[in-house]
Amino acid sequence: MKRILLILIVISTSIGYSQTDAEVLRTIYTQSLTNGKSYDWLNHLSNQIGSRLSGSLGAERAVAYTKEELEALGLDKVWLQPVMVPKWVRGAKEFAFIETEPGKTTNVNICALGGSVATPALGLKAQVVEVHNFQELEALGTAGVQGKIVFYNRPMQADLIQTFDAYGGCVNQRYQGAVEAIKYGAVGVIVRSMNLRMDDLPHTGSMTYNNVPVDKRIPSAAISTNDAELLSTMLKLDKSIQFYFKQNCKQLKDVQSHNVIGEITGSEFPDEYIIVGGHLDSWDLGDGSHDDGAGVVQSMDVLRLLKASGIKPKRSIRVVLFMNEENGLRGGNKYAEVAKQKNENHIFALESDAGGFTPRGFSFDCSDAAFSQVLSWQQLFKPYLIHYFEKGGSGADVGPLKTESIVLAGLRPDSQRYFDHHHASNDTFDAINKRELELGAATMTSLVYLFDKYGVNPISNSSLIKN
Missing domain, CATH: 3.50.30.30 (Glucose Oxidase; domain 1)
Structure with missing residues (x-):
């Protein structure tokens, strides 16, 4: 009897490590919708810290908070990347x-x-x-x-x-x-x-x-x-x-701030990098919940969801919380500059900077061959009503990484209400729907999982079905 139980345990473990892609995505979505952290993180970022205009006290508090939360996830590396940013202040109303x-x-x-x-x-x-x-x-x-x-x-x-x-x-x-x-x-x-x-x-x-x-x-x-x-x-x-x-208003001298970076080091190809991110700074009229607090916490949750789903990435996965997208793009440019200096091989970069509304899909800036690979994954996202896979733009912060070989992508939520809040005083936490935010985090994690598993080389539909 003990021998039979041992065999069953071995078989069960083996099945767990040979899940189909569809089963892995189901696990990711379940984790996000039942055990997500993005909404709680955004609650703190928006309601305890507030607006995060680059060079402001709010921006620096956000750097410290997100670094601390990433460290609590038990990632392999967490660090701050210095970047000089402009400091503009609005003054009296x-x-x-x-x-x-x-x-x-x-x-x-x-x-x-x-x-x-x-x-x-x-x-x-x-x-x-x-x-x-x-x-x-x-x-x-x-x-x-x-x-x-x-x-x-x-x-x-x-x-x-x-x-x-x-x-x-x-x-x-x-x-x-x-x-x-x-x-x-x-x-x-x-x-x-x-x-x-x-x-x-x-x-x-x-x-x-x-x-x-x-x-x-x-x-x-x-x-x-x-x-x-x-x-x-x-x-x-x-x-x-x-x-x-x-x-x-007044323009002051540039001040030092930071990009916040966390990494899970790849188990097979540690020198191939996949990044996911959003921009930590916001305008000062609201608390920046949609632009781009949502993208920040969704990106942080990608790494947490990978760990919670039992996925051990082959490639190194980084979350990058960029500073100064709104009025300078200094953070995105600095990250790309350092990556080039270190000769880092980035194969895929995904940004969420279009609000925390219901995810619809992605836009891709990549070769035709890489886009064909992406289209072969579409069927995996259909159960989650993710249907938009189009070539187009990606994100401002990941744009400086562009090369002939890298795949750049942007999460594309439903945008019909986005500009009601964009850069205005009503870009606040009460405009965020918890479920929509968590669906976006799961959708991003699923795409990162697929790029990590298969790399950027085109694969056939028959190969996908077998896996």
């Missing part, structure tokens, strides 16, 4: 109004764009000229723009199903708007918030002055979508109305 005649004003909601200079101490008031693109601005020229505030009012294109395409179609007015307006003598810039919803929340985001001298720079702010519509309507009735705004 902004204030703005539309003036139709002396003493008759309507308050509106604005926020300074990241990197902007302040207005004069008493604020700035001038007539407004509305444009929808740089071509309209150029057509007005100096005669139509000099001494005025340029109001960029191109909305995100509502009929595009891919909301990131809609964002990409109008974000240049936020990022480059000041540079273009300065050419024609503008004294300030107001930009319609990058938001598909009509609301009263201004959305911040990065802007640039390129090489414009400091004394020639003009203040730039975002205005809520409701107030953009109001301003546009009032301008149609009276082009002589004036706009007043006051903001108190």
Whole structure:
């Protein structure tokens, strides 16, 4: 009888180590949905630490917290990678109004764009000229723009199903708007918030002055979508109305911060690296739960889920929590720079930076051969309603790693609500759904597992079925 029990135990153990890929994915999803850590980590990151603008105290507290949590997972290595980052501070809350005649004003909601200079101490008031693109601005020229505030009012294109395409179609007015307006003598810039919803929340985001001298720079702010519509309507009735705004932001000297990195060292190919990550910094209006606290905690949970599921990676798996994606990409560039100096062989990099909503799939930046391999795995994800596997972009932080051989990927959650929160004061923990967040962590872990098991060489469908 004892001999029979021993044989059964041996057989059972053998089956456990020869699970099919479908069974391994089922284990990963079960672990995430019943024993996930991502939601608890995000709760602390958002509600105990809060906003994490690069160079801020919140960012440094987030570095210390995530390093400590990764160390508690019992990884093979955890370390901090120094990186110099910009330090921009918003200062006192902004204030703005539309003036139709002396003493008759309507308050509106604005926020300074990241990197902007302040207005004069008493604020700035001038007539407004509305444009929808740089071509309209150029057509007005100096005669139509000099001494005025340029109001960029191109909305995100509502009929595009891919909301990131809609964002990409109008974000240049936020990022480059000041540079273009300065050419024609503008004294300030107001930009319609990058938001598909009509609301009263201004959305911040990065802007640039390129090489414009400091004394020639003009203040730039975002205005809520409701107030953009109001301003546009009032301008149609009276082009002589004036706009007043006051903001108190300041650019300080660069300071040192860190990328946070944890690693499970590969058992067979330790010099082949797979990384998964998100950016630890956030804007300062909310607590950055969707952008990109969700990506941070999902990436951390990938390594924990691999361990909890009994998976011993063949290749070295790293989680990288990048600093300064929002206003400089210093963390992503520094990680790639150090990897190149060390001649590290990165074969796959996955980023989560599109919110913590229901996962739909991935986009891939890779060769046709590697993409064919990815498509052969699609059937494994169908039970979890993961169906989007397309070639396209990956993530800003992993982009600097790009070579001909590496596969770059981005998690693609449902994006229809993402820009309601993106860079705004309502990017807060209460907007996170625990189950959606945990599904995303499991989906990322599953793809990492497959790339670790098979590498980046194309495999046939028949080979997949056998495994």
